[in-house]
Amino acid sequence: MPIFEYQCRQCGNACELLIKGEQIPLCSHCGSEALDKQISLPAAKGKFPGMIKAARSQAAREGHFSNYSAAERKKVQ
DSSP: OOEEEEEETTTOOEEEEEOOTTOOOOOTTTOOSOEEEOOOOOOOOSOSHHHHHHHHHHHHHTTOOTTSOHHHHHHHO
16 A cells, blocks of 8 residues: 655645545544645665665564575574
């Protein structure tokens, strides 16, 4: 499910909302439906070594190893 950025016309609040199907987005601050969808940049792929290392460390702490190669899994398990 995509996350969209919105700007509220009622209170000026900017927020990111996870919108499912036909769900009507509401301002997270005032509850208004008067939202303007903002143009946002796509998330960068996690190709930066520091980002990959941090994500893998977090996954390992939580017991998830699917983002490791078979050879790497043997080293950490």
